[in-house]
Amino acid sequence: MRMLKYLLEKEFKQIKRDRFLPRIIFLLPVIQLVILPFAANFEMRNINLSIVDNDHTVLSRRLTDKVLSSGYFRLADVSPRYDEALVSIESNAADIILEIPSRFEERLGREGTAELLIAANAVNGTKGGIGSSYLASIIQDFNQEKSLSPISAQEGGIRVTNLFNPHLNYKNYMVPGIMAFLLTLIGGFLSALNIVSEKEKGTIEQINVTPVPKALFLLSKLIPFWVIGLILLTIGACIAWLVYGLLPVGNMGIIYLFAAVYLMAFTGFGLAISSVSSTQQQAMFTAFFFMIIFVLLSGMFTPVSSMPVWAQELTRVNPLRYLVEVMRMVYLKGSTLSDLTGHFIAVCLFALFFNVLAIVSYKKR
Amino acid sequence: MKDIVVQKVNKAYGKVQALQDISLHIGEGELFGLIGPDGAGKTSLFRILTTLLLADSGTASVCGLDVVRDYKEIRWRVGYMPGRFSLYQDLTVEENLNFFATVFNTTVEENYDLIRDIYVQIEPFKKRKAGKLSGGMKQKLALSCALIHRPDVLFLDEPTTGVDPVSRVEFWDMLDRLKRQGITILVSTPYMDEASRCDRIALMRGGRCLSVDTPEGIRGTFDKHLYAVRSASMYKLLLDLRTYPDADSCFSFGDAHHFSIRKDVVEKEGEAAFRRNLQAFLTAKGHTDIGIEPIKPGIEDCFMAL
Numbered sequence: 117m118r119m120l121k122y123l124l125e126k127e128f129k130q131i132k133r134d135r136f137l138p139r140i141i142f143l144l145p146v147i148q149l150v151i152l153p154f155a156a157n158f159e160m161r162n163i164n165l166s167i168v169d170n171d172h173t174v175l176s177r178r179l180t181d182k183v184l185s186s187g188y189f190r191l192a193d194v195s196p197r198y199d200e201a202l203v204s205i206e207s208n209a210a211d212i213i214l215e216i217p218s219r220f221e222e223r224l225g226r227e228g229t230a231e232l233l234i235a236a237n238a239v240n241g242t243k244g245g246i247g248s249s250y251l252a253s254i255i256q257d258f259n260q261e262k263s264l265s266p267i268s269a270q271e272g273g274i275r276v277t278n279l280f281n282p283h284l285n286y287k288n289y290m291v292p293g294i295m296a297f298l299l300t301l302i303g304g305f306l307s308a309l310n311i312v313s314e315k316e317k318g319t320i321e322q323i324n325v326t327p328v329p330k331a332l333f334l335l336s337k338l339i340p341f342w343v344i345g346l347i348l349l350t351i352g353a354c355i356a357w358l359v360y361g362l363l364p365v366g367n368m369g370i371i372y373l374f375a376a377v378y379l380m381a382f383t384g385f386g387l388a389i390s391s392v393s394s395t396q397q398q399a400m401f402t403a404f405f406f407m408i409i410f411v412l413l414s415g416m417f418t419p420v421s422s423m424p425v426w427a428q429e430l431t432r433v434n435p436l437r438y439l440v441e442v443m444r445m446v447y448l449k450g451s452t453l454s455d456l457t458g459h460f461i462a463v464c465l466f467a468l469f470f471n472v473l474a475i476v477s478y479k480k481r
Numbered sequence: 482m483k484d485i486v487v488q489k490v491n492k493a494y495g496k497v498q499a500l501q502d503i504s505l506h507i508g509e510g511e512l513f514g515l516i517g518p519d520g521a522g523k524t525s526l527f528r529i530l531t532t533l534l535l536a537d538s539g540t541a542s543v544c545g546l547d548v549v550r551d552y553k554e555i556r557w558r559v560g561y562m563p564g565r566f567s568l569y570q571d572l573t574v575e576e577n578l579n580f581f582a583t584v585f586n587t588t589v590e591e592n593y594d595l596i597r598d599i600y601v602q603i604e605p606f607k608k609r610k611a612g613k614l615s616g617g618m619k620q621k622l623a624l625s626c627a628l629i630h631r632p633d634v635l636f637l638d639e640p641t642t643g644v645d646p647v648s649r650v651e652f653w654d655m656l657d658r659l660k661r662q663g664i665t666i667l668v669s670t671p672y673m674d675e676a677s678r679c680d681r682i683a684l685m686r687g688g689r690c691l692s693v694d695t696p697e698g699i700r701g702t703f704d705k706h707l708y709a710v711r712s713a714s715m716y717k718l719l720l721d722l723r724t725y726p727d728a729d730s731c732f733s734f735g736d737a738h739h740f741s742i743r744k745d746v747v748e749k750e751g752e753a754a755f756r757r758n759l760q761a762f763l764t765a766k767g768h769t770d771i772g773i774e775p776i777k778p779g780i781e782d783c784f785m786a787l
Contacts, residue, residue, distance in 0.1 A: 119584060122579075122580060122584070123584075126580055129571075130569065130571050133610075134571070317567065317569075318563060318566070319567050319568065320567075321567050322561070322563065322568065322626075324533055325531050325556055326556060326581070326584045327553065327557050327585065
């Protein structure tokens with residue numbers, strides 16, 4: 117016990133004396149949580165629109181005004197001809213072209229229908245796709261207002277209610293996910309680099325000839341990051357509350373419980389990587405390789421349910437996926453521990469698996 | 482039982498044979514030196530004896546304990562100072578010492594008498610980080626840390642490499658004092674001149690143990706006449722000496738060439754006559770300021786002759 121206490125004292129002293137590490141540890145949650153949710157936004161805004169108005173009537177101008185006042189579009193230019201509008205798409209000045217044909221008002225008035233042309237630049241598929249569907253729905257809205265084209269489905273009316281995140285606030289959805297990501301970073305990266313740095317400096321050689329048991333040595337590496345991770349979670353929760361007014365609907369205790377087990381899993385993961393690497397470069401690269409996979413297959417940015425089946429199966433062996441789900445469920449939905457039993461078992465298994473892996477791969481002899 | 486026994490140890494890294502059939506017996510309380518150039522296998526042998534590396538074949542024991550079976554017990558009993566400075570550079574002198582004492586379940590106070598002579602020299606800097614110490618002070622701290630648990634056997638892997646000559650002499654004086662405390666010391670060095678400070682030495686090269694004896698004994702095995710030869714043009718001299726009839730070998734040693742020749746060759750013509758003949762030979766080759774003097778062989782001469 118005295119040995120462990122001293123080993124831990126040594127670890128904390130070293131972390132504290134590191135010129136860089138303590139700052140980055142506390143800067144990380146602030147930057148990720150304060151800046152990223154605003155920047156990494158799925159809502160499309162500022163879509164550059166090029167309008168080709170061949171009609172030049174009151175109606176066509178009203179349509180143009182309506183589209184622009186929606187806030188999603190920015191007028192890139194007004195072109196006299198479609199060809200010229202196409203040039204501004206090619207030069208990347210515009211993302212979408214809306215062409216209003218000549219005699220638009222007249223035909224709408226007489227025949228009740230008129231065609232509009234929407235052409236989107238699909239190089240950025242998301243922007244093109246979402247942009248044109250925004251545009252289409254605005255035009256539909258415009259139709260309804262004018263009652264020019266009564267469509268039966270619209271008369272029936274569809275009412276959508278968004279459960280748990282009524283305003284579809286993207287940030288409410290991202291912030292808990294980013295908190296899960298933070299824990300992964302701290303647990304995985306820092307611990308991966310730690311043992312390797314002892315290898316690189318040769319200090320592990322000196323430790324290895326001492327009677328320190330290997331489990332104890334690993335424990336002394338694991339505990340500091342576990343503590344730091346939980347502190348970080350607390351900071352993250354405070355930022356979520358202060359900046360986004362986001363408090364978990366469910367019990368914060370559940371989040372801590374999951375975070376504690378999850379950190380154990382990821383520190384084990386990091387230690388296993390550092391045991392098999394012999395330089396920090398190798399460890400960094402290996403950790404990064406897995407981290408990218410974990411993040412992309414976690415459902416943090418793209419819903420798991422919209423992945424192909426094989427990818428959905430893969431997410432089952434991704435610990436980050438479970439934590440992201442838990443974070444969102446507790447934060448937004450107020451899930452209780454009994455709702456999350458399956459997740460809890462999964463995270464526990466990951467913790468067990470990675471730590472056994474770490475002990476096995478760290479050969480002291 | 483504080484001895485070290487090595488029997489027929491082999492170790493290969495891929496195709497490179499690092500150790501070949503090494504057998505050694507190092508007695509209790511002995512100051513034993515492994516002498517050899519880089520790549521001789523000294524560090525591999527150290528790592529096997531300190532339980533950090535497994536030999537491919539052969540057995541070894543330290544303090545009567547097998548290095549494979551009883552590795553845990555051995556780790557309590559030995560002190561190891563690796564060739565590379567491997568203490569925590571971001572901890573202070575004092576913290577390093579306390580750390581290693583704690584790891585061995587002891588305290589600095591308990592064994593202070595053993596390290597006092599060494600530690601007093603770095604004590605003024607005890608609040609300084611280990612990484613900021615000078616080379617000689619780092620060695621002293623590393624030795625203090627290796628000694629803090631009062632080991633029975635001390636392994637020092639090239640402790641004086643990269644240390645200035647004055648500190649090197651001081652370091653060997655410290656080893657003498659430790660030897661008097663009854664600690665068995667195995668030390669390796671690439672410096673032949675340090676060999677004479679050991680009780681016994683083993684000359685190693687290319688993973689083989691070439692000979693094991695006292696420094697005096699090893700010098701006694703040199704069975705040729707040896708001369709230190711100088712002239713105004715040293716490089717030409719080296720080439721010319723090697724063409725001398727019946728020359729055995731000639732190597733450059735500092736400011737002179739060590740020229741060896743079989744005893745019977747010299748005795749046939751008489752010592753003084755041989756020197757005259759050599760002088761005449763070199764003069765004929767165009768050398769000036771020629772100096773020829775008989776010298777006693779050093780360890781390095783013996784090493785080169787092996």
